[in-house]
Amino acid sequence: MVRVRFSRSAPWLAPVAFTLAACGAGASPPPIQVPVPSSAAEAPTGFDNRSNGVADDSTHQADQDAFDEVEEIADGLGPLYNAQACRECHQTPTSGGASQITELRVGHLGPDGGFENADIPIARGTVTIAGRTLVNDRAICPNAAFPDSEIQERVPDTETIRTTRASLNLLGDGLVEAVADETLIEIARAQRRTTRGTIRGQALYVPILEAPGETRIGRFGWKDQHASLLSFSADAYLNEMGFTSRLLPDEVTTLCNTVSEPNNTSDSSGLADIDRFARFLRATKAPARDSVLAATPAARRGSELFDMIGCATCHVRTLVTAAAGAVLNGGTDTIPPALGEKTFHPFGDFLLHNVGTGDGIVMAMPEHYGPAVYKVVWRQLSIDSVGRTRNKMRTAPLWGVRLRPRLMHDGASLTLRDAIARHRGEASGVSRRFRKLTRSDQAAIIAFLQSL
Ligand code: HEC
């Protein structure tokens, strides 16, 4: 088996030395191996609601309470929303996990053939919600105070590009946030070089809301739309629940909206809800494996085959975070000791690929980064690069996949075998190799996946 190695010294800074082997016709691409500094330690895993060390357990519990809190109209919920609590969609098997809940995203093609964000008429067509691809499934109006306001969003026939998107796992995401940009960029390079460009993950610079003008390689969301958990929390609070924050202060619509939002402001400890959500996520432990299944001969054989046939070219087994003290998110954050130089096993590269499943949706800039996004000059942000993501999806990290009965971005694959069979495009060669395996070798890979 061919190993690809980054240089052993400071992987995110040093020029990268690869050991490359000729990748002959039909040969499997090698698994991507990120170099692990000898001082690195294994990140803790578990579904025990305990902190990974970023916060003490009582702080972590208080932060989880904020994440779990069911919001009401009087708190500022809506006017357009999808659910009343983060936990409603991020719940299995514990707060911060994934769930079966999917949401709607739509758009259409413009006259030049390019993707355009959706225009959703509400209020009997008198108001149009624009600049978004998300269609909120719930609205607070009409209600007793506004009996004549009709603001429920629905998909108009004109929005012909349509998809559902599954809720994601958030457990362990503090580790993902603490991975250096350079590590992700080097993985994309290694993919290109070892597969002669067949597999070519896209690393996308995205805005950091808390550091206007600054960008980082996106790693969160099905389109890698955020790099910072604080930015994502503000995005989710607004677009899933209808709560504004200091990072996204504008409501999606002013209709039906008379409640000033107490959660918009900070509490006695100086933290706003979005700060608590972000700290909660940063302190979660990574998903734990099913150790009983993982030890079976079938799962162990499947683990080897997974590497051998090229699944691990995208579903990268091990990543390592940057050192404690390293700054990230445009200088607004520093990696705490509990997250510094930790190895973890997401089975993902956090890069965007076209594996033939692309949903045709380009991320809506004003939705994720606020209506003022185009007034800021964001370093390294390329609108062309964003446009190229149209038919790409982020490699689904496979940690905790055994806990997700509905698979892929649309939740439409109901078995692991079906999910693998949908891999085409960049993954065509790899999925062909899967099909050519004997029935028992295929079953071994499935057994391995069921242990993740
Ligand atoms: C109605 C369901 C729903 C609610 C409520 C919800 N989310 Fe999500 N969450 C999703 C979906 C769906 C995605 C994937 C979105 C996408 O990329 O299209 C997601 C993705 C995320 C991600 C990215 C995770 C990753 O690893 O890529 C974060 C972080 C997140 N949500 C945080 C939150 C927070 C914080 C809240 C509460 C303020 C919240 N979510 C409320 C459904 C929800």
Ligand code: HEC
């Ligand atoms: C070229 C990169 C690439 C390769 C190679 C690849 N995958 Fe994937 N995988 C992806 C992407 C991208 C997705 C998400 C696609 C989507 O949601 O539309 C995905 C999704 C999955 C999922 C669904 C997980 C979930 O949580 O929904 C499974 C299971 C999976 N892959 C297994 C495999 C196996 C097994 C192999 C090897 C036979 C493999 N993949 C090879 C990129 C890849």
